[in-house]
Amino acid sequence: MTTLRSSVLRLLCWAIGIGFVLYVPFVLNTRTVFGYRVGNMVLLNLGLAQVDLMLISIIGAVSLNFLTGCAGLISVGHAAFFAVGAMAAAAAGQQLGLPFAATLIAATIAGAIAGVIAGLPSLRVRGLYFVLSTLALHFIVVFCFAEYQYAFHDVAGVTMGDATIMGFELDNNVKWYFFLLPFVVLVCVMLQSTLGLREGRAVLAMRDNELAAAASGIDVRMLRLKVFAFSSAIASLAGALQAYYFTSVSAEIYTLDTAIQFIAMIIVGGMGSIRGGIAGAVVWLLLPSVLVGTTVELKVLPGGVAQFLVGHQPQMVNLTFGVLVAVLLITAPGGLAGLARSFAARGSRQGSGV
Amino acid sequence: MSGVASAEAVLEVQGVFAAYAAKATALSDVSLTIPAGGMVALLGSNGAGKTTLIKAISGLLPLHHGTLVSGSVRIAGTNITGLRADRIVRLGLGQVPEGRLVFKHLTVEENLQVGAAVVPRAVGRERIAAVYDLFPRLAERRRQQAGLMSGGEQQMLALGRALASAPRILLIDELSLGLAPIIVKAIYAQLRAVRAAFGTAMLVVEQNAKLALEICDTAYVLERGVIVMSGSAAEVAASDRIRESYLGSSGGAL
Amino acid sequence: MLMQFLASGFMLGSVYGLVALGFAAIYKATRVFNFAQGMLMATGAYLAVTGSVVLGLPLVGTIAFVVVAAGTLGVVIQWLLIRPLAGRPLLAMVMITIALSIILRALIVIIFGGGAQTLRLGLPEGSFVLGSVRISAIHATAAGVSWLCMALFMVFFRFSKAGLLMRATADSHEAAVLSGVNVNRINATAWALGTILAAIGGVFLGQLQVASVELENIGLLALPAVVIGGLQSIPGAIIGGLLVGLIEQLSSGYISPKARDIFVYVPLLIILLVRPWGLFGERELGRV
Ligand SMILES: Nc1ncnc2c1ncn2[C@@H]1O[C@H](COP(=O)(O)OP(=O)(O)OP(=O)(O)O)[C@@H](O)[C@H]1O
Ligand SMILES: [Mg+2]
Numbered sequence: 001m002t003t004l005r006s007s008v009l010r011l012l013c014w015a016i017g018i019g020f021v022l023y024v025p026f027v028l029n030t031r032t033v034f035g036y037r038v039g040n041m042v043l044l045n046l047g048l049a050q051v052d053l054m055l056i057s058i059i060g061a062v063s064l065n066f067l068t069g070c071a072g073l074i075s076v077g078h079a080a081f082f083a084v085g086a087m088a089a090a091a092a093g094q095q096l097g098l099p100f101a102a103t104l105i106a107a108t109i110a111g112a113i114a115g116v117i118a119g120l121p122s123l124r125v126r127g128l129y130f131v132l133s134t135l136a137l138h139f140i141v142v143f144c145f146a147e148y149q150y151a152f153h154d155v156a157g158v159t160m161g162d163a164t165i166m167g168f169e170l171d172n173n174v175k176w177y178f179f180l181l182p183f184v185v186l187v188c189v190m191l192q193s194t195l196g197l198r199e200g201r202a203v204l205a206m207r208d209n210e211l212a213a214a215a216s217g218i219d220v221r222m223l224r225l226k227v228f229a230f231s232s233a234i235a236s237l238a239g240a241l242q243a244y245y246f247t248s249v250s251a252e253i254y255t256l257d258t259a260i261q262f263i264a265m266i267i268v269g270g271m272g273s274i275r276g277g278i279a280g281a282v283v284w285l286l287l288p289s290v291l292v293g294t295t296v297e298l299k300v301l302p303g304g305v306a307q308f309l310v311g312h313q314p315q316m317v318n319l320t321f322g323v324l325v326a327v328l329l330i331t332a333p334g335g336l337a338g339l340a341r342s343f344a345a346r347g348s349r350q351g352s353g354v
Numbered sequence: 355m356s357g358v359a360s361a362e363a364v365l366e367v368q369g370v371f372a373a374y375a376a377k378a379t380a381l382s383d384v385s386l387t388i389p390a391g392g393m394v395a396l397l398g399s400n401g402a403g404k405t406t407l408i409k410a411i412s413g414l415l416p417l418h419h420g421t422l423v424s425g426s427v428r429i430a431g432t433n434i435t436g437l438r439a440d441r442i443v444r445l446g447l448g449q450v451p452e453g454r455l456v457f458k459h460l461t462v463e464e465n466l467q468v469g470a471a472v473v474p475r476a477v478g479r480e481r482i483a484a485v486y487d488l489f490p491r492l493a494e495r496r497r498q499q500a501g502l503m504s505g506g507e508q509q510m511l512a513l514g515r516a517l518a519s520a521p522r523i524l525l526i527d528e529l530s531l532g533l534a535p536i537i538v539k540a541i542y543a544q545l546r547a548v549r550a551a552f553g554t555a556m557l558v559v560e561q562n563a564k565l566a567l568e569i570c571d572t573a574y575v576l577e578r579g580v581i582v583m584s585g586s587a588a589e590v591a592a593s594d595r596i597r598e599s600y601l602g603s604s605g606g607a608l
Numbered sequence: 609m610l611m612q613f614l615a616s617g618f619m620l621g622s623v624y625g626l627v628a629l630g631f632a633a634i635y636k637a638t639r640v641f642n643f644a645q646g647m648l649m650a651t652g653a654y655l656a657v658t659g660s661v662v663l664g665l666p667l668v669g670t671i672a673f674v675v676v677a678a679g680t681l682g683v684v685i686q687w688l689l690i691r692p693l694a695g696r697p698l699l700a701m702v703m704i705t706i707a708l709s710i711i712l713r714a715l716i717v718i719i720f721g722g723g724a725q726t727l728r729l730g731l732p733e734g735s736f737v738l739g740s741v742r743i744s745a746i747h748a749t750a751a752g753v754s755w756l757c758m759a760l761f762m763v764f765f766r767f768s769k770a771g772l773l774m775r776a777t778a779d780s781h782e783a784a785v786l787s788g789v790n791v792n793r794i795n796a797t798a799w800a801l802g803t804i805l806a807a808i809g810g811v812f813l814g815q816l817q818v819a820s821v822e823l824e825n826i827g828l829l830a831l832p833a834v835v836i837g838g839l840q841s842i843p844g845a846i847i848g849g850l851l852v853g854l855i856e857q858l859s860s861g862y863i864s865p866k867a868r869d870i871f872v873y874v875p876l877l878i879i880l881l882v883r884p885w886g887l888f889g890e891r892e893l894g895r896v
Pocket of ligand 2: 405406452
């Protein structure tokens with residue numbers, strides 16, 4: 001009886017959620033809901049472009065969360081894999097003349113190979129030393145990207161071909177949204193189900209206690225390489241998508257800050273779960289708008305302060321993000337996902353207690 | 355539980371309960387008193403909670419994911435329950451922890467200086483000299499890196515470092531670990547000399563119950579976190595229970 | 609030409625060595641791998657701007673201001689961010705320092721704007737010729753002061769009581785606690801010293817170039833410097849800094865300025881793979 005009701009409820013939630021996700025791009029594109037105009041503030045000053053970039057970030061964040069949160073391998077090299085993806089896609093598209101879809105596959109394969117190479121130090125070193133090897137990797141890849149860019153493209157950047165799939169050209173944000181969405185869903189579902197597999201459980205076991213995992217017959221070295229290849233293949237795919245979205249990318253955009261932003265996302269969202277990665281990317285998307293747009297539009301702050309906020313928007317966003325990361329690290333190691341879980345647990349305990 | 359803090363007790367543990375994150379109760383209702391200049395043995399089989407009690411007294415439990423759930427610890431009348439471990443040391447508690455804990459990268463001399471850092475310079479210098487008298491072996495190796503010494507020498511150094519802080523009360527957890535029996539005997543004899551010279555009280559955890567009962571005045575026996583017996587060393591040594599489980603059949607010939 | 613590159617590499621490397629030494633001091637005492645060291649260095653340059661331009665202090669006053677402010681900053685960081693995380697896993701420790709550098713960068717840009725600031729402290733200008741090498745007075749001053757600071761630190765670390773307690777804490781946290789060492793105070797001291805050393809390095813780099821948040825990338829070179837030298841080794845940090853300075857000058861002199869990163873980070877990777885404890889560190893089992 002109750003199970004029936006709750007499953008109906010769950011179905012309803014899913015339906016509403018899916019409807020929302022499918023309808024959002026039109027709302028953001030036309031700034032109307034069912035034909036009625038809505039203010040910028042209601043839409044949190046969001047543009048569809050930001051949402052599209054967020055979808056790409058989600059792919060990056062969940063893949064990093066798989067590597068760091070689930071497998072316990074800390075990497076500051078995630079921007080480098082984005083660069084690998086962009087480079088591979090550009091080379092496959094521009095130099096070899098492959099079609100768009102094929103370049104995405106090429107990027108994924110290149111990412112996996114780069115991941116295996118980048119993961120090799122993990123066979124020798126752990127912890128901090130491994131973090132440093134990913135730092136070195138970052139600078140080396142960015143250097144290679146710059147060399148590639150100057151050799152085959154121009155100083156302005158690596159130009160990508162048209163993103164056309166089966167004669168259908170991705171030339172506006174709405175099309176991109178519906179192109180990216182399945183990727184996000186696919187990646188999340190794939191990672192989630194991997195965690196349910198025997199191999200996925202082995203990954204978690206390895207993170208929690210490497211010696212015990214090794215003792216129970218898990219080949220931890222091989223497993224680490226596999227995880228690294230898997231995660232970086234996904235990140236490279238995201239990098240290729242991002243490059244096509246931007247139509248042209250240059251070496252300067254792959255900064256250490258980008259890599260750090262991904263780590264910040266999974267810390268804010270919550271380590272070790274797919275949900276955490278998504279939540280972190282969403283916060284990263286919403287923070288600028290909520291922080292600046294709403295305060296200004298609501299006129300809750302005196303003019304001077306609002307002006308100051310608008311004038312320093314990027315810095316204020318970074319400041320808030322940095323403080324958020326620090327506060328969450330200190331007070332809520334589980335991130336937002338962990339907080340939500342403990343709230344839910346408290347709620348259900350109270351519910352059953354009454 | 356008298357509840358009265360006797361003036362001459364250096365250490366007074368009252369009704370202490372302790373727990374670890376992974377073990378709900380490691381000590382329950384443990385009380386113990388050490389008079390000024392007293393030498394008290396703490397006996398018990400492996401896992402009884404002896405080390406836990408020492409950590410509870412010295413404030414080190416939090417460092418090992420443990421907590422002192424309730425009860426109180428006083429040094430010379432001052433309540434030290436819940437104080438930070440380093441403050442407790444400065445109130446006059448010295449400790450030779452289980453497993454020789456020395457500063458491996460520092461020299462012998464520097465190890466002793468760290469120990470003496472909590473007392474005024476002159477006192478420290480005097481104490482370090484006394485330690486060298488006590489352990490000529492340390493004096494010979496004063497410029498040697500501690501990590502490169504033998505296990506027994508490191509154990510001596512750990513004891514020396516504790517003595518250098520001029521403690522009112524010294525907690526010693528398994529001094530005999532890794533030391534030749536003959537050396538152990540000699541060190542205990544010297545500890546009695548330390549007590550005579552400086553009036554330092556001691557709580558001695560020792561696997562060699564026979565030896566411990568020989569040198570100490572009183573003894574407590576801890577089993578599964580509970581004090582099951584206490585009394586003068588002679589009384590405890592004479593009890594059947596102790597003779598069977600700690601002293602072996604020949605224990606009667608104490 | 610070679611002599612010229614070696615000389616400027618040595619002088620620049622001395623400043624890097626100073627920053628790396630600050631990093632090593634923090635790492636050794638508190639086991640925190642401070643990714644914010646580069647930003648602390650940039651902060652030093654801005655503290656100098658504050659002292660000399662905003663407050664209009666003379667040279668000595670500016671230096672005193674930088675030292676006091678940087679020391680205070682180090683203590684605040686330890687107290688606010690590091691201490692609450694005691695005993696937490698590596699990622700939390702790494703991330704908190706990264707968050708710190710994000711915060712510092714944002715604050716600097718909010719206060720001073722994103723553009724670079726010129727820093728004129730009134731240090732000796734001009735240059736002199738030594739054999740076949742032309743040396744600018746500022747470079748020479750920077751190198752001289754760096755070596756002085758490094759020497760002072762070494763004396764402090766080796767011979768003072770606080771230095772002894774710091775080495776003891778680095779050696780064994782638990783043994784230090786039960787010897788009565790106030791570990792929190794030692795850690796705060798280490799952070800204060802590390803921040804001051806970084807800030808002094810930042811003052812000179814800000815003087816040699818301009819004060820900007822991009823100094824962070826130069827300061828970040830302290831990381832490979834320390835690892836190449838050996839994480840556990842204080843002299844190793846200084847030598848690592850020197851090596852990085854030399855590599856930078858030689859590679860940008862003979863190849864291209866862009867080549868610096870590759871010639872610093874490839875050796876880092878190789879060191880990590882074949883000798884993770886660094887050129888001068890001692891092998892430590894279990895910690896790797
Ligand atoms: N850090 C810890 N976390 C959880 N349980 C612990 C911890 N340390 C000790 N224990 C448990 O507490 C109990 C008492 O341990 P303790 O070390 O005090 O014994 P002990 O009397 O010193 O034994 P031994 O003679 O072997 O040194 C044991 O059951 C032990 O397993
Ligand atoms: Mg024990």
